[in-house]
Amino acid sequence: MMRPVLAIALTTFLSSCAQLAGLVGGGQTILIEPDVSEAILVSVPALRAQGYAVPSARVGSVTTWRTADSATFSFDRGVIVSTRGLGDDLMGADVRQSIAASTGGAGDWAPRINGYMNGEYQSYFMTFQCRRSATQSEQVVLGDRTVAATRITETCVNDERQIENIYWRNGNGVMVKSRQWVSSNVGYMETERVIR
Amino acid sequence: MRYWIRSVVVIASGGLFLGQSSAEPLAGYNTYGYPGLIDMPSALSRPDAELAFTSSYFKNQSRNTITFQILPRLSGSFRYSNINNFRREGGELFDRSFSLQYRFIDENPNSWRPAVAVGLNDFLGTGIYSSEYIVATKTLGHGVRVTGGLGWGRLAGVGGFDNPLGFIDQRFETRPDIDVGQGGTVDTSQFFRGDAAFFGGVEWQATDKLAFTLEYSSDDYPYEDGSAFERKSPYNIGVSYQYRPGITLGAHYLYGSEFGVQATFATNPKSPRGGPGADRAPMPVLPRRSAESLGWSVESVGEDRVETNIRNALAQSGLTLHGFSASGRSVRVEVENATYPNMAQVVGRTARALTNSVPTGVDTFTIVPVVKGLAGAAVTLNRGDLEELEYNYDNSWSSFARASFESDTGPLTPIAARYPLFDWQLRPYLSPSLFDPDDPVRVDVGLELAAQYQPAPGFEIRGAVRKKLAGNLDESTRESTSVLEKVRSDFNIYEREGDPAITELVAAYYFKPGDDLYGRVTAGYLEPMFGGISTELLWKPVDSQFALGAELNYVKQRDFDQLFGFRDYEVATGHVSGYWDMGNGFHGQVDVGRYLAGDWGTTLTLDREFKNGWKVGAFATFTDVSFDDFGEGSFDKGLRFEIPISTVTGQPNTEKLSYTMRPVQRDGGARLNVSDRLYETVRELHTPQLNDGWGRFWK
Structure with a gap:
């Protein structure tokens, strides 16, 4: 008598589908005209996603970049402080230490705090101790150009994991390339300045 | 690109x-779907809040069980079994049963102390699985753990000996026969009575995914041995494999004669798939220094233009502007939502939209979510805080602390373009029917056409008609045996004859008669089986965990074809209701009043509610109808589930999958199914629920 079993499972499955048929997308467009002369190429290997993003807002030293299908990445002087549209988003962050480290500040251990939201919609935080662990000069290939940059590695640890963020800044201090950790499920993202 | x-x-x-990430050892699910070995219990539990569906089968017997880990130590199960060649009742048996397991001692990994649990099986049904047990489980290391226990009732069928509890009272030594009557009543006279017997087993977690179990079963299958299958040995062996997180498959060799299989599908409302x-991504906050194009003041730009800007910005955010007013340096915006799963996110997205549309001289936003022309909390935010906190690591709580929540007292100020409004939807529906012994699962699918017309705030005329496309609900021919007014038990006639059916056609008015008061009047064809008038009044302060309501209805039974006619039966029905959000994830409701069959009584409901909107609950109704007159099950009871679709898909959505499961639908303790009862309508607009969902404010 497996029939009731299968039928119950099927009913459960179908009832989900019936509801799914009514799905509405949260489609949105950008209000502000982006400054299209600037762009970055962002990729998140864990999500198999990649795309160009253009600036859509600036608040203080934070610039928010938006992809064509509405994922956003916000950087404070090149250091990621917030993402949206990725699922396990970085909701906000205190990155004063990372900014200091990535601009060649002192190499001491200092705290970094990342804010997240769980599946019950409650905030939680991940704190790290971070420090600049390596600095070297490097030639970076961006598209068909080669740019002189300083490569800075920042190592962050807590009781659960160790992450390594890598920042490449050019002579003017502009972040031209980076690899930065976002969250448990998003993992690392990579950015590259698009030079035209 | x-x-x-x-x-x-x-x-x-x-x-x-x-x-799951849990350091504490976890039980598996046994063939009865509760925490255990193969056929026997164990003392460990499942992760708090886990909701699992287990289906097991071996020779002539299938068991389908929903188990909820109600509390970290307490689990409850509801089971629907099918046994062929069952000796006691003869022939094929469909049986419903409940189980409870409570772990009262935790294992101490640093000493000899095991986990110890006590359990009750089938204490509320016909008692074919009736048993009680005390069981201990100890982890030995290398993935090996041992379980031993003492069982009564069915679990004392093999190797039974005089009840050790006889030392306390001689009455424990004999297990009285039970009078199952109509089933559904708790018979405590049997608990832990009669002979006792030992059972036990060993589990070996060989790899992360693979586990082996050997057990000694004290169940002698008194009603199945020799007819449903041959029980030759007390030993069972099993293997279980975690196919994917949440999906576990098992195979067993049982009682020296039969192979069995089982599958468990588990999910946890605390960490749903979405x-x-x-x-x-939401619209970024636009800081005032970059927003000069928005102008300085509402007066200088003109109210009409500001209103249009806000409307556009909200529309881009998936929201609708309901009302707008401005005074000096503040604006008040009423907003309606058809996109997001909770109101905190609606407030957050509205705030972002306002920074993109309101002149820069305005520094205070008051946001009032509106549902059915009703407002609850008015949330006042400082524009500077939005600019300051957007990227803050603690932005959720910082913004909650700085926001102010007040009861919205003012009349709504709808914009000219809002009313009147006409809207319609064509959507598929699915309507299941469970537990009919002739066919335990029936289902209809079809199309539903729904329309609403809103001439003014709070007024609504709406209707829905359903046309079945396929299904077998009409195959149910079992006639109602009820001695009460057949207010619900003729449901299969309604299903057979209502094609197409007008499931609802009403005029409704929602209003606020005073501070903290909400009112509703609904008249027309209220639900598939009844039409008439329904009135309701609710008292619910905006920051309160308590609410009180009163509902009074006068209804007449509708014709089976669910078109415009009525049958003869009419009744005045209504309840006084108390609601209590206990603040610890549990929610209680008590309704006292007169039910559809004219019976008087009380409904008790307890739900575990999760902050993302999942609800798992149980209810029971006791009225002045005797258990015998009520019929099978003795009284009305059931389980209910509510799952926001967004938590499964990960995409924003206001829809919820709600399901109320009754072991049997009778006529006693039946309530009117009027839609938009005030408490659930208003609750999401109030501070406690805004607080629970505030994580989404910045999402």
Whole structure:
């Protein structure tokens, strides 16, 4: 008598589908005209996603970049402080230490705090101790150009994991390339300045 | 330009949320679907809040069980079994049963102390699985753990000896026969009575996914041995394999004669598949220094233009402007939502939209979410705080602390373009029917056409008509045996004859008669089986965990064809209701009043509610109808589930999957199914629920 079993499972499955048929997308467009002369190429290997993003807002030293299908990445002087549209988003962050480290500040251990939201919609935080662990000069290939940059590695640890963020800044201090950790499920993202 | 692949995002982010990360040892599910070995119990529990469906089968017997880990130590199960060649009742048996397991001692990994649990099986049904047990489980290391216990009732069928509890009272030594009557009543006279017997087993977690179990069963299958199957040995062996997080498959060799299989599908409302949600990014906060194009003041720009700007910005955020007013340096905005799963996110997205549309001289936003022309909390935010906190690591609580929540007292100020409004939807529906012994699962699918007309705030005329496309609900021919007015038990005639059916056609008015008071009047064809007038009054302060309501209805039974005619039966029915959000994840409700069959009584409901909107609950109704007159089950009871679709898909959505499951539908203790009862309508607009969902404010 497996029939009731299968039928119950099927009913459960179908009832989900019936509801799914009514799905509405949260489609949105950008209000502000982006400054299209600037762009970055962002990729998140864990999500198999990649795309160009253009600036859509600036608040203080934070610039928010938006992809064509509405994922956003916000950087404070090149250091990621917030993402949206990725699922396990970085909701906000205190990155004063990372900014200091990535601009060649002192190499001491200092705290970094990342804010997240769980599946019950409650905030939680991940704190790290971070420090600049390596600095070297490097030639970076961006598209068909080669740019002189300083490569800075920042190592962050807590009781659960160790992450390594890598920042490449050019002579003017502009972040031209980076690899930065976002969250448990998003993992690392990579950015590259698009030079035209 | 390459695009981000949204489905990939959802799968990738959702997949990982299924996993359990728990340091404490976990039980598996046994063939009865409760925490245990193969056929026997164990003392360990499942992760708090886990909701699991287990289906097991061996020779002539299938068991389908829903188990909820109600509390970290307490689990409850509801089971629907099918046994062929069952000796006691003869022939094929469909049986419903409940189980409870409570772990009262935790294992101490640093000493000899095991986990110890006590359990009750089938204490509320016909008692074919009736048993009680005390069981201990100890982890030995290398993935090996041992379980031993003492069982009574069915679990004392093999190797039974005089009840050790006889030392306390001689009455424990004999297990009295039970009078199952109509079933459904708790018979405590049997608990822990009669002979007792030992059972036990060993589990070996060989790898992360693979486990082996050997057990000694004290169940002698008194009604099945020799007819449903041959019980030759007390030993069972089994293997279980975790196919994916949440899906476990098992195979057993049982009682020296039969192979059995089982599958468990588990989910946890605390970490649903959709995770925190892969919503598209919101509009960024536009700081005032970059927003000169928005103008300085509402007066200088003109109210009409500001209103249009706000409307456009809200529309881009998936929201609708209901009302707008401005005074000096503040604006008040009423907003309606058809996109997001909770109101905190509606407030957050509205605030972002306002920074993109309101002149820069305005520094205070008051946001009032509106549902059915009713407002609850008015949330006042400082524009400077939005600019300051957007990227703050603690932005959620910082913004909650700085926001002010007040009861919205003012009359609504709808914009000219809002009313009147006409809207319609054509959507598929699915209507299941469970537990009919002739066919335990029946289902209809079809199309539903619904329409609403809103001439003014709070007024609504709406209707829905359903046309079945396929299904077998009409195959049910079992006639109602009820001795009461057949207010619900003729449901299969309604299903057979209502094609097409007008499931609802009403005029409704929602209003606020005073401070903290909400009112509703609904008249027309209220639900598939009844029409008439329904009135309701609710007292619910905006920051309160308590609410009181009163509902009074006068209704007449509708014709089976669910078109415009009525049958003869009419009744005045209504309840006084108390609601209590206990603040610890549990929610209680008590309704006292007169039910549809004219019976007087009380309904008790207890739900575990999760902050993402999942609800798992149980209810029971006791009225002045005797258990015999009520019929099978003795009184009305059931389980109910509510799952916001957004938590499963990860995409924003206001829809919920709600299901109320009754072991049997009779006529006693039946309530009118009028839609938009005030408490659930208003609750999401109030401070406690805004607080629970505030994580989504910045999402």
